[in-house]
Amino acid sequence: MMKATIQQITHTNKEQFENLFNYYLYELSAYSQEDIGTEGTFEMEDISPYYRDGRLYPYFITINEKIVGFILVTSPPYVAEAVDYSVQELFVLPKYRGTNIAKDAVLQIFKLYSGRYEVGMFKSNLKAVKFWTKLISALEIPVSVEDGIVEIGGNVLQTSGMKFTVACESICN
Numbered sequence: 001m002m003k004a005t006i007q008q009i010t011h012t013n014k015e016q017f018e019n020l021f022n023y024y025l026y027e028l029s030a031y032s033q034e035d036i037g038t039e040g041t042f043e044m045e046d047i048s049p050y051y052r053d054g055r056l057y058p059y060f061i062t063i064n065e066k067i068v069g070f071i072l073v074t075s076p077p078y079v080a081e082a083v084d085y086s087v088q089e090l091f092v093l094p095k096y097r098g099t100n101i102a103k104d105a106v107l108q109i110f111k112l113y114s115g116r117y118e119v120g121m122f123k124s125n126l127k128a129v130k131f132w133t134k135l136i137s138a139l140e141i142p143v144s145v146e147d148g149i150v151e152i153g154g155n156v157l158q159t160s161g162m163k164f165t166v167a168c169e170s171i172c173n
Helices: 011-032 101-112 126-138
Strands: 005-008 056-063 066-074 085-092 115-122 143-152 155-166
Touching: 005 101, 011 056, 011 066, 011 085, 011 115, 011 155, 056 101, 066 101, 085 101, 101 126, 115 126, 126 155
Parallel strands: 085 115
Antiparallel strands: 005 056, 056 066, 066 085, 115 155, 143 155
């Protein structure tokens, strides 16, 4: 069985991060309804704060030193009130899905950063909704779920947000 590790994204590997992020946006476009820009790529907001701002925690997910995805975690002021951390983005290349790699990565994040979490997703992204629901329930963590809406490029999209608290005692064994 493949064991995932997480490796911090820094300025030195920003190019791999930006390239991989465009694949992520491509995949997310099924839910966000976004179109590509004039250069044939998705218009990316500036993601450099992820490796410049100490309140953001970006990690590549790797298997045997090979990058297979990323997990991006934010903390105040980039999160809602009464929230310590948010798993903002989680992406694993299609070839590696269904192998517990995402779960491994999330558990490593939870071990590093205990506290009150919020995770948001598009309601139509059933795989993401199922992943988070199954993971949080397997960890037997109480969760509150709130539905919301977000507007992206004139499209109003339904979202689902989960709030829960991670304490190392419950998952570090």
